[in-house]
Amino acid sequence: MKMHDFIIIGGGACGLTAGLYASRGGLKPLLLEKEAPGGQLLLTDNIENYPGIEHINGFDLAQKMMNHAQKFGLEMKYEGVETLDLHDDHVALKTKNGEYKAKYVLASLGSNPRKLGVPGEDKYRGKGVSYCATCDGAFYKDKECIIVGGGSSALDEGIALAEHASKVTIVHRRDTFTGEKYLEDLAKKNEKIEFLMEHEVKEIRAGDDGKVDRVLLYDKKNDKEYEFATEGVFIFIGYIPNSSILEGQVKLEHGEVVVNATMQSSHPRLYAGGDIRQGSVKQVIASGGDGAMAAISILHKLRSEQ
């Protein structure tokens, strides 16, 4: 089996940047991506904080980053990694399609939206429950929706969703928001957006047609439950790192990979960057920086082993 110098798992901002740097550095990196390149970028309609590009759609930025890396020679395969085994001198990977070996691996697998864990959430996913306003917002044109959450992504997606929906109600269990102040101000100025603070979603319910038509809310302040009509439930309450293939192999904290300043994990042949690593600020520019750091570190390592 061919020994690759460097395999990247996951094609978000971190993986694509690592691919760009490794390719420019003279390696022939291979990037394995299970679905489509872009990672969480694909779930963001409007990106306004990637320095130098004032406004871009997440899908478009992902495409640009991919094309950029491929221009310098990044090879990509659309295969999800099912197992990863760490050895002293290499890392072994298995996908549905085959097996791979690499001297160094970067895990840039990102993280997935956290679930509310209430009845109806799984049952009605795709029938009114969504974790991505960018993907699904257009299905809710002139409909009333709720957003669950109180951080930057809840606010941001609420603003994005208001472009489509006739009304967006942001339901948050606390009495203050934890997101960027700029986004909070924007949301409050938006005439389509309303707020239900200190409220929790207890259940997601549907009509006879199997499509969400209401939620059961709990008003914490007044300690009472009531039904609230809505056709869309968009959930933005955090993320779970996609680190299951690394469990028991490298040091994790709350599922996030613990890395040093060069993005090296507790195993010298495994690096991690972007949303999957501990301390990530989950921003495109920072994940890209992680990817550059990891690739440059690995280039140095490989050179020292020649």
Add this chain to the structure above:
Amino acid sequence: MKMHDFIIIGGGACGLTAGLYASRGGLKPLLLEKEAPGGQLLLTDNIENYPGIEHINGFDLAQKMMNHAQKFGLEMKYEGVETLDLHDDHVALKTKNGEYKAKYVLASLGSNPRKLGVPGEDKYRGKGVSYCATCDGAFYKDKECIIVGGGSSALDEGIALAEHASKVTIVHRRDTFTGEKYLEDLAKKNEKIEFLMEHEVKEIRAGDDGKVDRVLLYDKKNDKEYEFATEGVFIFIGYIPNSSILEGQVKLEHGEVVVNATMQSSHPRLYAGGDIRQGSVKQVIASGGDGAMAAISILHKLRSEQ
């Protein structure tokens, strides 16, 4: 005197990104820049490794980053900081024009490559003279280049450059290298790399097209000067971090600011990011990531102090 929440010193990729994030986060950050925004960006003609933008001039990218941050409210003043004093509850700054106080300060002052100090070096920077093989190596595909220096970075960058160039000649003024032995061995094993020991570059010269085509060398052993054809002159004789105003106030190593994973220095009110900090890979995307990290960390700190 007005107490600012957040002052950024230095308007390179790190400072401008921090300004963008802090502004979007609801702060009114002030950025102090002694000359022109952009930092090392201004010294790079062609940038091909900022993910998503396949090709851009350094000056243009700096302008885009500045306009982007200013659009969200970043205030900039063109004043060089002359003194900085750290206190328990604030940081005091003095410029030629006045005095400032801030709860938190980000030092994104960058570093400057140490210069050879020979004729042609400044004139042909970006036109054949470079201080970064990682940034510019790809522009020298199949061309003959020289590396000036004899330490680890000269050797390392020489090996990296040999991935692109057809021939790399390492010109070193001493008869032995001062870099890591394994790098020296690697360089010596590399068929593309040649050596001119006990040689000094006296002048960098260009053809009619204004692009470097030769250098004037001085052979110390035989005490004679001669011209040597080369299209790229890569100078690696060290960096000088712009940390003089921080000396004796925060922990420095070789002039670089020692920071934790949130970019906080040994003093809780002073953060540092980009080329001035220890461990920087000196790349736009990574310095931008440092700026986002610092700004987000400071936003959290300020919220927790409210």
